[in-house]
Amino acid sequence: MFRYTEMQGGMHMLKELTQMAEKSSYIDPALYTKYEVKRGLRDITGKGVLTGLTEIGEVHSYIICDNEMVPEPGRLFYRGIDVADLTEGFMKENRPGYEETVYLLLFGSLPTRARLEEFNELLADYRTLPRSFVRDMILKAPSKDVMNMLARSVLALYSYDDNADDLSIENVVRQSLGLIAQFPMLAVYSYQAINHYHGNQSLIIHSPKREYSTAENILHLLRPDSSFTPLEAQLLDLALVLHAEHGGGNNSSFTTHVVSSTGTDTYSAIAAALSALKGPRHGGANIKVVQMFDDIKNNVSDWQDEGQLRTYLRRLLNKEGFDRTGLIYGMGHAVYSISDPRAEILKAHCKSLASDKGLDDEFDLHQRIERLAQEVIQEERKIYKGVSANVDFYSGFVYRMLNLPPELLTPIFAISRISGWSAHRIEELVNKGKIIRPAYKSISKRCDYIALDERNNE
Missing domain, CATH: 1.10.230.10 (Cytochrome P450-Terp, domain 2)
Structure with a gap:
């Protein structure tokens, strides 16, 4: 009885504190106009506030004519190459394009055929997880959300990296390639664990195949019989390419810039980007x-x-x-x-x-x-x-x-966007920018400190 009464008292206080938190946090919307605050870092016309420069991705949607914005059909560029041309190129040759897109975003140019083959072999080398990682970090105490498990796994990989805090570009490139190669396993294995422990389904863990592309490995890892058609793999690969990058201003890539500007490690920066992507206004x-x-x-x-x-x-x-x-x-x-x-x-x-x-x-x-x-x-x-x-x-x-479970839709986005995040992190570190700290104006009234026994909050 005491415990029940105690809980009731706690719930009553929680409701009261919630009301206080809401009241003390409310800001009159008119003040944002008064002080010309660009909410969402966008002005009234929808034009983004310029906060940085990038060579990685460009989102084009308008031209300036007679000092006015004139909307145009949207175009997206990766390192200056129109994504429409990029996708048409590899699809005409009936081959996957995500791996060459990763190469383009990270290293600034398209690879030759020989270079792409070498790069695919390098990604295959990185497509492995530390010994017992799946058992200890994924299968034990799985949450009910793949994105949370993905972020937790990325943070855990810090413990397995002897040079986790080394910010040299060579080391960050190594870490980036490792995460790009590992993300499909981390996401799909997390889903399989959730499906088993919370969905009462059989636990199926396939090992990735060296000869498979990223898209093919996702379907192979996910499906119990590992089967898929070339058309299914082609469409998934196309989706990965189209989600790989979207300029430095999208929320998760900007998060990568913000967190990387503090000098933190790669795993922490990517976990922060994952947290941003999880939201229903972004990747969800x-x-x-x-x-x-x-x-x-x-x-x-x-x-x-x-x-x-x-x-x-x-x-x-x-x-x-x-x-x-x-x-x-x-x-x-x-x-x-x-x-x-x-x-x-x-x-x-x-x-x-x-x-x-x-x-x-x-x-x-x-x-x-x-x-x-x-x-x-x-x-x-x-x-x-x-x-x-x-x-x-x-x-x-x-x-x-493609019969992808809903729980994996945002993680698939993450599997793709990790390439863009990695490129933006490297760009932030190479250019040694200042710590990103935009201004917030305080509108709180000044008041005096009141001694504890003299306070009356009623």
Whole structure:
């Protein structure tokens, strides 16, 4: 009885403290305008506040004409190369492209055929984990979230590195290549552990194959029978390439710059980037797209009835449907307005996989929702720029067709983006910038200290 009463008292105090925390943390939104605070490091036009320079990735969505921003179809460049040209190049030759993309991002140029073969062999050498790591760090006490297990595993790898704190570029390159090669195992093994201990499923741990690409190894490690089709591997590889980098200003890459600027170790910097990516406003958005389409299928009887679909979309915007956030997931982007090139590339290639899987109706539904959502958002919202489908809109569909479990969608993003994070970390260290510390203005009123016995907080 005492314990129950004690817990009740604790819960009552927790609620009271929560109310105090909320009240003391609230800031009048008008003050952000008054002091010209660029919330989200973006101005009122949506243009990002310039906080750094990079040679790694460029996101292009507008031109300046007569001192005004004029939106253009989105383009994405890796080290100056248009991603549309990059993907067309390796897909024409019917070969994987993620590994050469990693090479391009880290080292600044495309590899020759001989160099790429050597690089693939080097990644295969790194595609191993320390002895007993899977048993001791992954299979013991698995959490219910793969991203948390991935971050924990990355931090644990610090303990197995004799030169963990060495910030020489050679050492950081070694660490980066190791993490790039190890991420598929860390993510898939974490999922398998969760599936076994929390889902009552058989525990299946495959070893990676040297001759497989990153995408092929993901499918091999994940599936009980290790089987996959060339088309499945090709689409997953394409998704990895398109998620590998998105400029220094995206939240997780900027986090990598911020944390690296303190002089911390590689494992801590990458764990911080993983934490940033986990959020539903960043890497977790693709899960929401998949869940939203499941909700559409459950609530719209005729997928070809545009009236029903419009009604559903308006309910989403009015916070009356799905998760009641007022969002149509997969639509809109902080930078792109007319089009997201990654979504355009994925859409162009996923139709073949949809046909192969007998999911033409679902592909048509995605295209219909994409078109109608743009119209409904324009009608219902006052927006300063156009709105288009972002990469999550179609990547979620691709992952669903590949039968990837929802728990692995954001980790797949991490498996890809580790290449971009590594490049940005190296860039930050090479240029020896100052510790990143933007300004925050305090609006708290000055007050006197009050002795303990004289305080009255009522």
